[in-house]
Structure formats: C-alpha cells, structure tokens
Amino acid sequence: MDFIFEPWPWYVSGPLIALVLFLLTMMGKNFGMSSNLRTLCTICGAGKHADFFRFDWKANRWNLTVVLGVIIGGFIANYGLSPDNAVAIANESSAELHTLGFADAGKAYLPENLFGSQVFTDISSLLILIVGGFLVGFGARYAGGCTSGHAISGLSNLQLPSLIAVIGFFIGGLFMVHVLFPILF
Structure with a gap:
C-alpha cells in the first residue's frame, strides 16, 4: 500500500508515459501543454482579435483534460506523495546556490527567493x-x-x-x- 502513497519510480512512470504516447499516436493526437493555452484563449474569444486563434477548438478539447490532470496531479503529488520537500542535489551545487543567496537550496523544490x-x-x-x-x-x-x-x-x-x-x-x-x-x- 505504501507504493500508492509515495512517488513512483522511473521504471513504473516511464512506461506509463510511453503507453499514453503510444495510445495518443494511434488516435492521431499530439501531446503538448502550449497548445492548451491556444485552445483556452480561443474559447475565451481571442479569435475575434487574431487569426492565430481562429480554429476548431472543439477538436482539441480532449487535451484540456491534460491541464486538469496536471493541476490535480500536482496537488496530489505535493500534498499526498511527497514525504518531504528536500531536493537531492549535490553538495557542491547546494553550496554554490547558497553563495548566490538561496538559503533553501536542497531543502525545497521552489526557492523562496524566486517563488x-x-x-x-x-x-x-x-x-x-x-x-x-x-x-x-x-x-x-x-x-x-x-x-x-x-x-x-x-x-x-x-x-x-x-x-x-x-x-x-x-x-x-x-x-x-x-x-x-x-x-x-
């Protein structure tokens, strides 16, 4: 049961990503996050102002589930699958980041100085x-x-x-x- 509540190793998550990409390829779909922004802008009416946003967004609405999945998955990973926020980085990298003013280097995924x-x-x-x-x-x-x-x-x-x-x-x-x-x- 611990396997469900901790981050999955690469040998599990990697093949799952490959399976999803295989299925998308077989369905004639392409994966990418930036295309979702274009779709969202089109839904909000950007096509009235720029030709780039004039396309059939309904054909791409399946990809909006990716955005929802990233939001939900990020929340679950941060609050349910991360035992701590420490980042395993080399001591030399941590020391160099400390000299640049990042006191939380190696302790948090998102440096407080930037985020x-x-x-x-x-x-x-x-x-x-x-x-x-x-x-x-x-x-x-x-x-x-x-x-x-x-x-x-x-x-x-x-x-x-x-x-x-x-x-x-x-x-x-x-x-x-x-x-x-x-x-x-």
Whole structure:
C-alpha cells in the first residue's frame, strides 16, 4: 500500500508515459501543454482579435483534460506523495546556490527567493518574471511547441524538428544557469 502513497519510480512512470504516447499516436493526437493555452484563449474569444486563434477548438478539447490532470496531479503529488520537500542535489551545487543567496537550496523544490509572494513587491523580481514569461511564451510559439510537446511527443515520433528544439532547450537552459543566472542574482 505504501507504493500508492509515495512517488513512483522511473521504471513504473516511464512506461506509463510511453503507453499514453503510444495510445495518443494511434488516435492521431499530439501531446503538448502550449497548445492548451491556444485552445483556452480561443474559447475565451481571442479569435475575434487574431487569426492565430481562429480554429476548431472543439477538436482539441480532449487535451484540456491534460491541464486538469496536471493541476490535480500536482496537488496530489505535493500534498499526498511527497514525504518531504528536500531536493537531492549535490553538495557542491547546494553550496554554490547558497553563495548566490538561496538559503533553501536542497531543502525545497521552489526557492523562496524566486517563488515566494515577495516577488510581487520587488520590481526587479517582477520584471524578471514578466520578461521570462514572455520569452518562454514566445519561444514555445516560435519553436512550434513547448518542452513537453517536443521532448515527449515529438521525440517519441522521431521528428527532427523536435530533436533540434530539445537541443536548443538544453543549450538555452545551460546558458541561463551558467551565464545569465549569476549575473541576475
């Protein structure tokens, strides 16, 4: 019974993800989170203002269950499957994050410095969130999908554009962590 109430190991969750992707492929569907934002904007009437949002959103409403599942699954994982919030990271990484001012490095998944409510009162943190959100949204649109769509669905379908996008995501992540992050913080 403990297996149900603790995080599942990769050898259980990995094949389940592969099974879901196989079933989606057999039904002619693609997985991705950024397409859900487009669908939600279309439902809210964005098609009146931009051609990009003029499409048959009802054909994609099945994918909205993914959004609901992510919200419910995240809640269950955080409050029901996580015995503690400690993150297993190398001591060197934790020490380096401490020098950058992250006192909770290795103790919490979301650093309070970046995700606490005080970011809404600090103009520089708020600006970083807004610009970062814009860049992520623009990047997902420019790349033709988000990290989950390309890395999970696109790679499993052996799509070369998804491989190129995933390589770009990793290069961008490394650049952010090793170059921009120390400058910003």
